[in-house]
Every structure is written in C-alpha cells, then in structure tokens.
Amino acid sequence: MTDVFPTLRGRMEYVCLGCDARYPADSLLYTCPGCGNVFLLETIDFHKLKERSAADWRALFDARAASRITALRGVFRYYEFIAPVLDAQDIVYLGEGITPIVEAAPALRDQIGLSFAYKNDGQNPSASFKDRGMACAFSYLKWLCRRNNWEEVLTVCASTGDTSASAALYAAYVGAPLKSVVLLPAGKVTPQQLSQPLGSGATVLELPGVFDDCMKVVEHLAENYRVALLNSKNSWRILGQESYAYETAQWHDWDVVDLCLFVPVGNAGNITAIMSGFLKLHELGLVTNLPRIFGVQSEHADPVYRYYAAPALARTWQPVRVRPSVAQAAMIGNPVSFPRVRKLAERYIAAGGEKAFQIIQVREQEIMDAMLKANRHGHIACTQGGECLAGLVNALALGLVSRSERALLDATAHSLKFAGFQELYFTDAFSPEYGITPNIDLANRPEALLPRSARNELEDAAYTRKAAEAMAKLLRLSPK
Ligand code: F0G
Numbered sequence: 001m002t003d004v005f006p007t008l009r010g011r012m013e014y015v016c017l018g019c020d021a022r023y024p025a026d027s028l029l030y031t032c033p034g035c036g037n038v039f040l041l042e043t044i045d046f047h048k049l050k051e052r053s054a055a056d057w058r059a060l061f062d063a064r065a066a067s068r069i070t071a072l073r074g075v076f077r078y079y080e081f082i083a084p085v086l087d088a089q090d091i092v093y094l095g096e097g098i099t100p101i102v103e104a105a106p107a108l109r110d111q112i113g114l115s116f117a118y119k120n121d122g123q124n125p126s127a128s129f130k131d132r133g134m135a136c137a138f139s140y141l142k143w144l145c146r147r148n149n150w151e152e153v154l155t156v157c158a159s160t161g162d163t164s165a166s167a168a169l170y171a172a173y174v175g176a177p178l179k180s181v182v183l184l185p186a187g188k189v190t191p192q193q194l195s196q197p198l199g200s201g202a203t204v205l206e207l208p209g210v211f212d213d214c215m216k217v218v219e220h221l222a223e224n225y226r227v228a229l230l231n232s233k234n235s236w237r238i239l240g241q242e243s244y245a246y247e248t249a250q251w252h253d254w255d256v257v258d259l260c261l262f263v264p265v266g267n268a269g270n271i272t273a274i275m276s277g278f279l280k281l282h283e284l285g286l287v288t289n290l291p292r293i294f295g296v297q298s299e300h301a302d303p304v305y306r307y308y309a310a311p312a313l314a315r316t317w318q319p320v321r322v323r324p325s326v327a328q329a330a331m332i333g334n335p336v337s338f339p340r341v342r343k344l345a346e347r348y349i350a351a352g353g354e355k356a357f358q359i360i361q362v363r364e365q366e367i368m369d370a371m372l373k374a375n376r377h378g379h380i381a382c383t384q385g386g387e388c389l390a391g392l393v394n395a396l397a398l399g400l401v402s403r404s405e406r407a408l409l410d411a412t413a414h415s416l417k418f419a420g421f422q423e424l425y426f427t428d429a430f431s432p433e434y435g436i437t438p439n440i441d442l443a444n445r446p447e448a449l450l451p452r453s454a455r456n457e458l459e460d461a462a463y464t465r466k467a468a469e470a471m472a473k474l475l476r477l478s479p480k
Pocket of ligand 1: 094128158159160161162163166205232265266267268269270271329330384413414472
C-alpha cells in the first residue's frame, strides 16, 4: 500500500507580481515592501515534484482519498502542491474540500442543451469555498505562532459575508492565541452570513458603505498594525483554494479535455487559484491539457469583464463603482487579486490558447432566473452559482461554448445563505435598482390550509380530519 504521509518537503517564497522581488515565506507578508504589489507563493524546489511521475502522484492522491488520516483527506490531500513547508501537527482540518460534483438533473441539462455539473462548494463547513483557503491560511498561522511563541494574534478580514464566516469559524476552532475580528459592509451581507461570525464568537464590526470600503480599511490596518489579514491578499489563502482545481482534475480521472469551468469573479481570488492550480498540474504532466476557464461577472460589478472586453492593446485597468447585485458576495468593484488574474491569464492563454480564459457578463435578472431554475431541478446553487449557470447560457448563445463540450459550474456557497434573494423574487419585492422582474412561473409561496383560529376551535381528531380534508381538496385527491 502507498505510504500517504508526505515525504517531500519544500522551501517557499513570496514572489512579487510587480517587481519580481522574492521574500522568504517564514513571515506574514501581503504586499511587496518594495513596490506595493501583491504576491503569489512559490515552492522554490517545484522542479523536485517532477521527480515523481504523474502516475505516482495520481496513485498517491487516490491513496489519500481512501485513507482515514483526516488531515490528508481535505485540501491537504495535495499537500506537496499547496504548502510543503507546513508541519503535520499544524494542519487544521474542519472537513473542508472534496466537495461533490453533481451532474445537472437530466431535465435541466436538456433545457440548457449541453452536459454540465455543479461542484457544490457550499458543502464546505462554513457553507462556502472560502474554507479551502482558510484551512491553509490557519494552518500556516498555527505554524507561525508556534515558531514565534506569539501569545495573541488578531486575525482581521473585510468581507461580503463568506470570508468572515469562514475566518471566524477557523479562529474559533484553533482558539488561543488567535482571535477573530471581521469588518462587514453594514446591511450588505445576508442575515445567515451575519449569524455565522456572531455564532463563532468573533468581534463583528459594521461599516457604512460597500465591501471595497471595508477592504481599504483592513488594508490600512494590515500595513500599520500587528494583525493577520485573512483576505485573499494573503497568498496562503490562494494556495488552499487551488485544491478546487486538483479535486476537479482528480474527479475527472485527470482527463479535462472539453471541460469548461464557470467561476464567479468578485475579489478574484478564486479564479486566480483555479488557474494557478491547473497550471501546476499541467506543468507536472498530471493533465495533458488545460480546461477552459470562464469568469462570470454581473453587469452591476464587472471591472474584470470590462478590462478583457476591450481589444488587447486598448486595455486599461479601471475599478468600477458597484451597484446592488443579487450576486452580493461577488459585488466588488476593485478586486485585490486583479494583478494576479492578469499575470496568470497570460500564462494560461500561452499554455492553453486564446480561448482558454474568458470573462462573461450576465444581467441580474439572468442570475436570479438561473439560480431558481437550477434549484427547482434539485440543485443547491447560491446566487453566485446562478451567475455561473447564467454565464453558461450566455456563452452558449454567443457561440463561445459548443454543445459537444461539458461544463462545470462553481456553486461557491450554499443556497440557504442567499434565501433572502429568493424571498424578494417570490414576493416581487426587489428595489428598482436591481432591475429584476419575477417570472411568475418560478415564484412559490406557502399556502395556509386552515385559518389560525381553527387550532383552538377544534378537538385534536376533528382538527386532523379537517386539515386532511382541506389538503385533499386543494390537491384534488381522489378517494381510494
Ligand atoms: N461566491 C461567493 C459565495 C463568495 O463569497 C465570493 C467572494 C465569490 C463568489 C467571489 O470570489 O472573491 O474569490 O472572486 N466573497 C468574498 C467574501 C469577497 O468576503 O466573502 P472571489
């Protein structure tokens, strides 16, 4: 039997995407002290990974999938590709990763007109994909705290709701010396998302404005005070999120020919990580080609779409002012990972061709209709998952995807976190700025069987009979 324990360790460095400066990975850095640009982390001895054949890597990952060592079942199933500096004792495992890939219900597939599946990243412990990156960022923090004997570390993040839920959960689990503080745009996270850091015991702070305002505040804090920033500016998050790519490849038996991935883009950490993950697999020969990646943005928060919609020579980076979006978790006008996307998209296109990386724009109405349609077919897509389906529909209509390809849509969070948007749709209560008119066929609401007073007026047996009769009438049941 294959020994699943990692034997291969590596040295890592931060690499600045602006000036190529390199810094050792044993301190927490977010931006380059020299030029201020963002980093990616690199394993210096990455070439050593090539000493093991692609077949042996695959066998190792399959063996870990079958092992009972929990730390090696989650995102650290791919330990050597993610953060080979970490020690086993620091790995935090809360059941993240290895999320199900669920084929589209046949009726939905037939309506859309091509084979596709959802990867349900809402089935992570805090109900979003953020847990992949947090597992890595917190394992690294534990490692740092142990090496430095730190007595207290404040972890901070700005969030549209899911980063904060995840950061607070992992901080609560690890406990001392970590303490979690989250900064949220007041009124712009859902009640379910807000309940999460509250329940985990984090310090929850609200600020008027949107996510981009909160992000600037925590960036200022991270530059001037001793705090650990947990937004995806923290490159350790990106490494953990690469596991999405590894899992996807492994699930498809390392054959990703004709696969198109649809990914919602907000702060752009997720699409960065997915590209980075597939580029590593490609370089090591674990996949022979790259899947095509389609980033999807709402027209109410679409700076990355606008950038790539311009002809290559006329592209200038321009943050946008966001407008209210049902894909609220991705409602970001100035994504901090944009420089990473630009860099990795160049490499991705160089290795996979011009059509390997594209950004699609969708309308708010399309996002809601797609989410509700998916969920009426037994899926559990959040609004961002709806955004992916809307992106697939548009890509098909634009001729960017052919019906012989297959698509994998990222349902980045659980539908329950975004139940309020479903409610607004069903009750036709969206404020005008969303521009959403409900399709009456998709609306649904509870129906009262008996008036409230009936419970007190009738004996138990009579009450049961009356309710059953009312139900039989409503459902037009025929007697046996
Ligand atoms: N989907 C969900 C459910 C999200 O929570 C986010 C981002 C995205 C998509 C976009 O991913 O930022 O990697 O491009 N949420 C962050 C947060 C910003 O604070 O929870 P991204």
